[in-house]
Amino acid sequence: MAEPFKLLINEAVVTALAHHLQRVAGTGAFDAAAFRHRALDGLDTLELKARAGHVASALEAHLPADFDRAAGWLEATLGEVIPPDLQVLPPRDLAQGMGGWGLWPMTEFVARRGLADPERALQALHAMTRRFTAEWAVRPFLLEHPALTLATFERWCRDPSAHVRRLVSEGSRPRLPWGVQLRPLIADPAPTLSLLAALQDDPSAYVRRSVANHLNDIAKDHPEVVVQWLERHLESACDDRRVLLRHASRTLIKQGHARALACWGLGRAFEGRVAFAVSPARIVLGEAVGLELQLQSLARQPQALEVDYVVHHVGAGGRARPKVFKGWKLTLAPGEARTLSRRHVMRPVTTRRYYPGEHRVELQVNGQRCGEAAFELCCGPG
Incomplete structure (x- = not known):
């Protein structure tokens, strides 16, 4: 252990x-x-x-x-x-x-x-x-001495150490876990955009991963800024940059943001039939439900699909709290039928409190809801 x-x-x-x-x-x-x-x-x-x-x-x-x-x-x-x-x-x-x-x-x-x-x-x-x-x-210095710190960061973008270059992106992330929130940058991310542009093709994957997470932070408050970034930087992107931009897009894709999906060729609605089921009908905390999805293409062209699912967790007072989970990425050939399955475990975690009741599960294909099922979470066996 x-x-x-x-x-x-x-x-x-x-x-x-x-x-x-x-x-x-x-x-x-x-x-x-x-x-x-x-x-x-x-x-x-x-x-x-x-x-x-x-x-x-x-x-x-x-x-x-x-x-x-x-x-x-x-x-x-x-x-x-x-x-x-x-x-x-x-x-x-x-x-x-x-x-x-x-x-x-x-x-x-x-x-x-x-x-x-x-x-x-x-x-x-x-x-x-x-x-x-x-x-x-480094975050208190961005808050108390923003001009000096940002000017220093501009120099550090060219530092020989990947760890220093990563600090430029990671230290200025608006919503860095364990770090004080940078509220001025949450309100206006513009001061860091030139830094991210300088680092997005960094030779270090460690640095590029930080840039992706930084852009994903921005997407939570300013989705249009990141969508415009995708539209400007994706078309001529090398493979490494495409990986970065895909990771930076993850929140927008889960939210079904139409323009972000379009950037990745996922903007069209699914042409076909969908059957979606969840079983068993009742579980207790710590157990899993099985998700089964059947797709039947009716299109004449291949379809690139991003398939996620949304679990509507019962909250205090019965109010639902939706959370999007990653599902499948696939390309469906013309007329092809495909069955997909997955286990979703209702595992206790410190960041979420579970309540008994009916939990709806919605299927999301290329950002559009196209199926629904449900299961009941019980307080204990039986």
């Missing part, structure tokens, strides 16, 4: 950080024992993000008040950079220097203490993101 995610920041990480800070600061300049005691006090009770903040608070208490000096100490603790062909370094001994998840508290310290000296802080984050990521820590 895998260890809990929160243990990525643990006693060994704190001990290594204390050791390296004492090493670079010199005898008597840094109280490693006091830092370690403060950082470990209550750490076991916290989840991962809270652990990063807790250790950052210990750094605030024990590093020099002068930010430039404190940042220099942290930079001097850093270990080897992540090679360009890897997203992260494999787990390793921290004896040679800090890296990996142990850097999250260090980047958080920079985010808290460096806002008054943003140029020096961004320099530190540049060094740290090459060993881990500074995608959460």
Whole structure:
């Protein structure tokens, strides 16, 4: 069984950080024992993000008040950079220097203490993101010092390190998971569009994946911006860019956005017959229903089809909450009949609460609803 995610920041990480800070600061300049005691006090009770903040608070208490000096100490603790062909370094001994998840508290310290000296802080984050990521820590600088940070990002688009280039896209994502929302960019994504254009053909798949996720974030608030991006950049796209744009389109495709579907040749309604069924009629939480779909083409030309399904989860008070799930991508030949099937598990997850009752399932083909079935979710067996 895998260890809990929160243990990525643990006693060994704190001990290594204390050791390296004492090493670079010199005898008597840094109280490693006091830092370690403060950082470990209550750490076991916290989840991962809270652990990063807790250790950052210990750094605030024990590093020099002068930010430039404190940042220099942290930079001097850093270990080897992540090679360009890897997203992260494999787990390793921290004896040679800090890296990996142990850097999250260090980047958080920079985010808290460096806002008054943003140029020096961004320099530190540049060094740290090459060993881990500074995608959460750079966001306060976009909010407090947008002009300086965006100008820095323009230079970083040409940085030799893929990890720095990725930070430009990932750090400025409007709705980055675990990160503070960038409300000005949610309201108007224009300031980052030139950065994404510079990175969408980046040689690193790691960078391109971030650009796709960034564009998908924008699509949730400004679908027309991303549709226009597709219309402008898709026609002459190489294979790598097509993969990026397809991933960037995923929310729009699931929503059945007509212009986005048209960009991918999925704008036409299905010509044919559809039969859709869900079984069994009743399940309990943790069990699965089977989805079976029969398609019969009546067209004279092949049809490219994007088939998704929408589960209308019963919410508190009986109000339905629809969620689109990916189904199948296929091309149906003229006159062809095809049967498709899938299991959909009603598995407990931390992000959704389930309620008993009838759950409708709608079939969506090229963005248009063309079939419906239902099953009942019960509180328990029987």
